[in-house]
Amino acid sequence: MRIAFIWPHANTVYQTLPLSLGILYSSIKDQGHEVRLFNLPLEGWTASSPEFHDAVDEFQPDLICATAWAISFKSAVAATVEAKRRAPNAITVCGGMYPSLNPEPAWEAGVFDYLLMGEAEHSFPEFVRHLEAGDIAAIEKVDGVYFERADGSLVRTRSPRPTDLDGCSRVDYEFIELERAFSRGYMSTVLGPKRKVAMLASRGCEYACKFCAAPVLNGQKLRHWSVEFVTREIRQLYERYGVRMIYFMDDNATQEREFFKDLCRGIADLGLRDLTIELYRGVRLENLDVEMVDLMKQAGFKILTIAPESGSERVRRLMKKDMEEADIRRAAKMIRDAGISLQGYFLIGYPGETAEERQQSYRMIYELGLDVFSLHKYQALPGTAAFLKLVKDGVISRDHTDESHLIGEGLPNYNGDLPAEIDREIFLQYAKFYARYPWKIVHLLRMASAGGLWRSMAGTARAGMLAMIGRGDANVPLPSIREPM
Numbered sequence: 001m002r003i004a005f006i007w008p009h010a011n012t013v014y015q016t017l018p019l020s021l022g023i024l025y026s027s028i029k030d031q032g033h034e035v036r037l038f039n040l041p042l043e044g045w046t047a048s049s050p051e052f053h054d055a056v057d058e059f060q061p062d063l064i065c066a067t068a069w070a071i072s073f074k075s076a077v078a079a080t081v082e083a084k085r086r087a088p089n090a091i092t093v094c095g096g097m098y099p100s101l102n103p104e105p106a107w108e109a110g111v112f113d114y115l116l117m118g119e120a121e122h123s124f125p126e127f128v129r130h131l132e133a134g135d136i137a138a139i140e141k142v143d144g145v146y147f148e149r150a151d152g153s154l155v156r157t158r159s160p161r162p163t164d165l166d167g168c169s170r171v172d173y174e175f176i177e178l179e180r181a182f183s184r185g186y187m188s189t190v191l192g193p194k195r196k197v198a199m200l201a202s203r204g205c206e207y208a209c210k211f212c213a214a215p216v217l218n219g220q221k222l223r224h225w226s227v228e229f230v231t232r233e234i235r236q237l238y239e240r241y242g243v244r245m246i247y248f249m250d251d252n253a254t255q256e257r258e259f260f261k262d263l264c265r266g267i268a269d270l271g272l273r274d275l276t277i278e279l280y281r282g283v284r285l286e287n288l289d290v291e292m293v294d295l296m297k298q299a300g301f302k303i304l305t306i307a308p309e310s311g312s313e314r315v316r317r318l319m320k321k322d323m324e325e326a327d328i329r330r331a332a333k334m335i336r337d338a339g340i341s342l343q344g345y346f347l348i349g350y351p352g353e354t355a356e357e358r359q360q361s362y363r364m365i366y367e368l369g370l371d372v373f374s375l376h377k378y379q380a381l382p383g384t385a386a387f388l389k390l391v392k393d394g395v396i397s398r399d400h401t402d403e404s405h406l407i408g409e410g411l412p413n414y415n416g417d418l419p420a421e422i423d424r425e426i427f428l429q430y431a432k433f434y435a436r437y438p439w440k441i442v443h444l445l446r447m448a449s450a451g452g453l454w455r456s457m458a459g460t461a462r463a464g465m466l467a468m469i470g471r472g473d474a475n476v477p478l479p480s481i482r483e484p485m
Helices: 019-031 050-059 073-086 097-101 103-108 123-133 178-183 214-218 227-241 257-269 290-299 313-319 325-337 355-367 385-392 419-436 438-447 450-469
Strands: 002-007 034-039 063-067 091-095 114-116 145-148 154-156 196-199 245-248 276-279 303-309 341-348 372-377
Touching (some): 002 050, 002 073, 019 034, 019 063, 050 073, 073 091, 091 097, 091 123, 097 214, 227 257, 341 355, 355 419, 372 438
Parallel strands (some): 063 091, 091 114, 196 245, 245 276
16 A cells, blocks of 8 residues: 655644654554655645645555644644545544544544554554455454444544553654754754754653643553663664754653663663753652762753642642642752752643732742743643543533644633733743843753744744733734744
């Protein structure tokens, strides 16, 4: 078969890489199919681009496979519609975060013949084999499949969660064109390493924060790759692609302390002295101890992230963010005492948060002595407890998707304030912090991707202009700012 993989255009070339599609390609490449990746952000295409249409016309796929997060589902639908229009006999499939967490609205979009839910490294090659053979009865037994029988009844099987992660297929970096992604600025920072790759060492999270999709998507039981597997991948990326920073995207990498400590030892033993390591989602504070911090420093961590999410004890309870203020302050001091830079994540606009509680978060930035911080606006992620409550209360519909958490881009606010008011507030917090500590902007320039920083600055400029003209409408037309290629 000719199989088309679609990475939707809502994803950004400077911050995302189709790692999942690189894994799925590895899982089927011994089956003899002709597979092509349509990486729309890498090509600079949208669903309506003539170049995309021509490429599909030329390839004529038999199977069209799109992957979608919540922010990119609408883009995945648009691209699939255009591809199907040019290959009308093709079967269409959607997988990824969105159909895994919200299959009913994904199905009701009316575009896909099948959904594949959950971690599909093993189920996808099985699905493709049965599809090629025309064995619908066998497809009904594939893990994580969702589709409609000829009689109109629905098939929905349990989503897979492989336990032997070393036995899953690895990312094929050639297929996803890592070198081209670097040339387009993927993960490039202003002052930090220019070659930086996101990867995982584990899946799962034992906690159940109401805003977070991780335990719903990957379960609460931690599963991890072996230290040998992870360090082998790191060495390959270092030697073959010149990668000098690894960005672990694990939801709770430190959940199993001894595994994580062994991972730090394994990375340190590689002896790659110019390699920097980061944890995107930060460390779970209860699991942090002096030995772990010391091992992280040996492994190449230059900055550690903690995620209080709110400076308010009440809001943290609303979020079910089981984190005591004493632990937050203890961990911050431990990290600073070790000579490691400190970053903090905060969630602004969580449903039920008051204006004074937002101020508590802003004060905590200074009280913890942070070197850099991120104020993320709340996104209602499908499948999460907070999302389902908003649906139940009639605030949003089940098919609701947010497409950005950046300021100046019109994300809804659920606490009575207009989005532009929140944007102004966040803009002022960044401005005041860097006016007070101008030297700390170095940390931001080492961490933030150049493209992401550019887009955030555009949003900040938008929020600032709205503040100056006194408008509360986040959608007021303003001069557009083109992202750098």
